[in-house]
Amino acid sequence: MGRAPCCDKAKVKRGPWSTEEDETLKNYVDKYGTGGNWIALPHKAGLKRCGKSCRLRWLNYLRPHIKRGVFTEEEDNTIISLYAKIGSRWAVIASNLPGRTDNDVKNHWNTKIKKKLFGSGRSSTHLSSTKTNHHTVVNASNPSISSISLHPSSTSTLTSTNHFPIDHHQLPFSNFSTFLPQTIMPNSSTHDSCYNLTTTDHHHLHHAYNILPPPSHEASGTIPGSPSSSSITADHKLKYVPFSSMEDDVLLGDSGFGFEFDPGDVSYCSQEIKALGSCLW
DNA sequence: AAACCAGACAACCGCATGTGG
DNA sequence: CCCACATGCGGTTGTCTGGTT
Numbered sequence: 001m002g003r004a005p006c007c008d009k010a011k012v013k014r015g016p017w018s019t020e021e022d023e024t025l026k027n028y029v030d031k032y033g034t035g036g037n038w039i040a041l042p043h044k045a046g047l048k049r050c051g052k053s054c055r056l057r058w059l060n061y062l063r064p065h066i067k068r069g070v071f072t073e074e075e076d077n078t079i080i081s082l083y084a085k086i087g088s089r090w091a092v093i094a095s096n097l098p099g100r101t102d103n104d105v106k107n108h109w110n111t112k113i114k115k116k117l118f119g120s121g122r123s124s125t126h127l128s129s130t131k132t133n134h135h136t137v138v139n140a141s142n143p144s145i146s147s148i149s150l151h152p153s154s155t156s157t158l159t160s161t162n163h164f165p166i167d168h169h170q171l172p173f174s175n176f177s178t179f180l181p182q183t184i185m186p187n188s189s190t191h192d193s194c195y196n197l198t199t200t201d202h203h204h205l206h207h208a209y210n211i212l213p214p215p216s217h218e219a220s221g222t223i224p225g226s227p228s229s230s231s232i233t234a235d236h237k238l239k240y241v242p243f244s245s246m247e248d249d250v251l252l253g254d255s256g257f258g259f260e261f262d263p264g265d266v267s268y269c270s271q272e273i274k275a276l277g278s279c280l281w
Numbered sequence: 282a283a284a285c286c287a288g289a290c291a292a293c294c295g296c297a298t299g300t301g302g
Numbered sequence: 303c304c305c306a307c308a309t310g311c312g313g314t315t316g317t318c319t320g321g322t323t
Contacts, residue, residue, distance in 0.1 A: 037308080103290085103291075
């Protein structure tokens with residue numbers, strides 16, 4: 001038994017709005033406001049539209065001070081930066097861009113920024129479970145953050161607003177292969193093994209780079225399968241798994257280091273990915 | 282000129298959340 | 303506290319348009 005529809009679809013008009021409908025809605029809202037009741041508004045305004053549709057049309061198109069047209073580089077940078085921090089919370093991102101709507105930002109991300117960052121051709125690479133001896137960190141608690149850009153040209157942008165240093169020169173390790181063995185030690189050769197992480201390293205990664213939750217002596221709780229030498233808060237449900245060869249390929253790919261993960265497969269925490277990506281450059 | 286294709290944007294859908302009775 | 307309803311939000315789909323073959 002599904003949720004009851006918000007309106008009778010047989011009795012409401014759907015599809016693109018006509019200029020007459022726009023005028024009617026705009027005139028009504030200008031005159032009476034929304035009244036805090038979008039469901040009743042179309043009837044009162046004489047529109048054969050669903051209340052939700054009216055609301056969307058008003059918010060995304062008719063509302064005063066809507067900014068249309070090309071996104072500036074500054075706006076792009078804001079979107080990229082905020083996406084790296086909070087993921088696809090378009091409403092929050094849009095609130096940082098005066099005049100832009102969440103729908104606009106979302107469309108802009110999907111049609112422009114994603115391509116710009118990830119490049120063409122490999123933008124939909126789905127990761128297999130084939131594993132080698134590299135590593136990443138999986139964040140099972142935040143599936144919404146499932147992809148993140150890794151493009152050298154966007155480095156300065158991300159650095160400027162992120163608390164996480166994206167410039168690899170700021171990292172203590174010059175590259176991936178030297179970074180990981182010092183910090184994450186495999187305790188098994190199987191592909192889904194977890195890794196021991198020394199408390200010192202964990203502390204360092206948390207405080208210096210904020211890519212892990214606090215170590216156990218700073219936060220309580222241990223997750224199943226987590227390394228005994230360093231506990232992690234249960235809330236974060238982090239575990240360590242190896243990178244696959246395909247993941248390596250994607251990270252080091254020929255399309256500008258762009259990659260994207262399939263949320264249905266496994267979810268990656270953006271900051272961890274960025275950290276590892278930084279080490280690869 | 283027609284068919285096809287891809288990109289961009291508008292609109293819809295359904296779940297999550299907030300709120301008032 | 304619970305329930306019903308309205309709104310907010312993000313993902314997805316539909317439609318239009320311009321470019322290419």
